Amino acid sequence: MIRSSFGAFAAFLFLLCVRVAQAGQGTIAVEARLSSDRLGHIEAGRYLAGDSVGFLLADDGPDYLLQFDGSPEIFVLHANSAALGGHVLQYDSGETALQVSGWGGVTLYTDSYPAGLPAIRTGDTNTPAPPVATVADVQNAAEEDTQHWAFAQRLNLAVSADWNAIADDAAACTVALQAMDNVARGLDRFESSAPAHRAQMRRVSQISLEMAGRPAVALNGKRLIVTFDPSRGYDGRASSRAIAQALRALLSIPQKPS
Numbered sequence: 001m002i003r004s005s006f007g008a009f010a011a012f013l014f015l016l017c018v019r020v021a022q023a024g025q026g027t028i029a030v031e032a033r034l035s036s037d038r039l040g041h042i043e044a045g046r047y048l049a050g051d052s053v054g055f056l057l058a059d060d061g062p063d064y065l066l067q068f069d070g071s072p073e074i075f076v077l078h079a080n081s082a083a084l085g086g087h088v089l090q091y092d093s094g095e096t097a098l099q100v101s102g103w104g105g106v107t108l109y110t111d112s113y114p115a116g117l118p119a120i121r122t123g124d125t126n127t128p129a130p131p132v133a134t135v136a137d138v139q140n141a142a143e144e145d146t147q148h149w150a151f152a153q154r155l156n157l158a159v160s161a162d163w164n165a166i167a168d169d170a171a172a173c174t175v176a177l178q179a180m181d182n183v184a185r186g187l188d189r190f191e192s193s194a195p196a197h198r199a200q201m202r203r204v205s206q207i208s209l210e211m212a213g214r215p216a217v218a219l220n221g222k223r224l225i226v227t228f229d230p231s232r233g234y235d236g237r238a239s240s241r242a243i244a245q246a247l248r249a250l251l252s253i254p255q256k257p258s
Contacts, residue, residue, distance in 0.1 A: 010148055011163070031213060034162050040120075041213060042057070042098075042104065042106060046121070046123040046124070047115075048119065048122050049120075050113065052115075053069075053117060054122075055069060056069075058126070062079070064076075064089055065078065065128060066097055073239070075239050076092055077097050078092070084101070084225075085103045087100045092239050093239065093241040093242040099116065105118070106120075130174050132232070133173045133176070134173055135166050135173050137166035138163075139163065140182055141181060142159035143159075145183070145184045146159055158205070158219045159206045159207045159208075160206060172211060175229070175232075175237050178234070178237050179228040179237040180209060182239055182240045183207060183209075186240040186241070187243070189241065190243070190244040190248065193253070195253055203222060204219070206222060206223040208223050208224065208226045209226055210226070214232075215236060215237050216238070217247070217250070224250075226238065226243065
């Protein structure tokens with residue numbers, strides 16, 4: 001009887017030790033997950049959010065690239081730490097694009113779905129490579145954009161640049177074309193209200209593309225200056241979201257409520 005009781009007690013102690021060890025290992029694993037500097041197990045690839053919004057996410061370390069299905073624009077996302085080991089991926093405008101939980105759950109935020117859509121990974125993808133451009137491509141894009149603004153938006157905008165300096169640098173041609181395209185998309189995004197349209201007609205008459213040490217948007221008189229940095233690739237030009245946001249600040253137009 002004594003031996004039986006002793007055996008049961010020994011078995012109980014053994015199981016208790018196992019449980020304590022497992023709990024300790026679990027705590028270590030959780031702490032390791034929460035203290036990791038890596039994005040919360042997010043993988044580059046193709047994603048589907050809410051059964052309707054497809055997008056690709058590419059690793060362009062330390063940043064990520066985001067491109068929505070059906071859209072040519074490629075956004076650069078900057079990662080910042082969030083609570084419980086999660087991360088927030090933000091546009092260059094500071095707006096949140098993706099929320100990644102510490103356990104790897106992904107939520108996409110868009111203008112149409114500001115409350116967020118859960119996203120699932122559906123496949124692999126490669127890092128998108130920008131098409132090689134020439135100075136003629138940039139000039140043609142600028143001419144097409146000025147015609148679009150004149151006929152569709154009744155805006156008389158001229159585009160200027162140091163075309164010789166751009167032509168001498170292949171990387172400058174490629175990034176300048178992206179910058180020009182993003183200016184057009186940014187103006188379309190900004191021109192979503194009557195006050196914005198009136199302010200732009202009064203206060204902007206020229207768009208100047210300039211090479212500089214960082215991408216920025218400024219207003220000098222009636223000249224909207226959009227700078228780009230060919231050495232930084234995708235991160236060397238402002239996105240359409242950043243351009244629209246800068247225009248709202250420069251022309252004192254409040255953000256439209258979602």
